[in-house]
Amino acid sequence: MDNATKRKLKKQDQFVALTNESIHWAEQHRRKTIIAAVSLVVFVLAAVGGYTFYEHRTAQAATAFGSAMQVYQTPLLNPAQPVPPGTKTFNSVKERAAAANTQFVQVAHQYGLTKSGKLAEYFAGLTYMEQGQNGPAEEAFKKTASSWDKGLAALGKSSLAQLDEQTGNNAAAIDLYNQLTKDAATTVPPALAQLQLAELYQSQGKTEDARKIYAKLKDSDKDSTGKPGAASQIATQKLNPKAAGGPSIQ
Numbered sequence: 001m002d003n004a005t006k007r008k009l010k011k012q013d014q015f016v017a018l019t020n021e022s023i024h025w026a027e028q029h030r031r032k033t034i035i036a037a038v039s040l041v042v043f044v045l046a047a048v049g050g051y052t053f054y055e056h057r058t059a060q061a062a063t064a065f066g067s068a069m070q071v072y073q074t075p076l077l078n079p080a081q082p083v084p085p086g087t088k089t090f091n092s093v094k095e096r097a098a099a100a101n102t103q104f105v106q107v108a109h110q111y112g113l114t115k116s117g118k119l120a121e122y123f124a125g126l127t128y129m130e131q132g133q134n135g136p137a138e139e140a141f142k143k144t145a146s147s148w149d150k151g152l153a154a155l156g157k158s159s160l161a162q163l164d165e166q167t168g169n170n171a172a173a174i175d176l177y178n179q180l181t182k183d184a185a186t187t188v189p190p191a192l193a194q195l196q197l198a199e200l201y202q203s204q205g206k207t208e209d210a211r212k213i214y215a216k217l218k219d220s221d222k223d224s225t226g227k228p229g230a231a232s233q234i235a236t237q238k239l240n241p242k243a244a245g246g247p248s249i250q
Contacts, residue, residue: 057114059112061116064111065117065119068103071099071103072086072104074099075090077098081224085124092130094131097126097130097131102193104123104127105120105124106118106126118152122141123141125140129163141157141160142156143156144156145160153183157183161176177200178193180195189231192231201213218236
């Protein structure tokens with residue numbers, strides 16, 4: 001057998017050996033490959049199913065929250081302003097708040113992970129507050145104030161500050177208003193928080209502290225055209241009560 005033939009046979013043997021090794025590797029890893037593929041399919045299906053479930057829950061939460069808001073916006077009975085026959089009314093704010101609160105609390109508990117559920121928690125606090133139930137109102141507002149949603153958290157802080165004012169906890173209210181002036185949330189603009197803080201100072205007789213805030217707002221609050229904004233106009237009236245026909249800041 002000549003050398004050329006020997007080399008040809010040797011290459012054929014190497015090819016056969018390599019082919020056999022590839023087949024052997026494929027057989028060994030086929031099960032792992034199948035398991036990995038099945039796992040990927042299961043993961044994708046679970047992700048799609050989870051998203052679909054969340055979307056369904058979100059829609060349910062929005063519907064339930066809408067029903068609660070309808071109750072909360074029901075008109076109060078007013079003999080001077082008759083309503084059409086069959087229109088639902090409540091005799092007082094407290095009675096309406098109690099009816100709406102039941103639904104808001106249910107939405108918050110059942111759909112707490114959704115945006116509507118978190119909004120329901122806030123409105124539960126408002127309706128507790130309107131019923132004079134300060135403890136549950138404070139708890140609800142604190143939950144809202146700790147929300148990752150900046151706008152919702154600001155609403156919680158603002159309402160909690162107002163509750164603190166009502167219950168005489170002015171130090172806590174001042175702290176919350178100062179936080180809101182720095183948060184820059186669209187739901188509670190810093191200028192509004194400053195006005196609320198100034199009014200609290202004024203009610204405490206701290207007229208100089210109130211005057212400083214009003215003076216700052218008068219000069220700094222501008223609208224998109226550069227003209228004095230709403231907070232600036234209110235501050236100007238507070239600083240010039242006689243011109244505005246209102247009570248003096250002193």
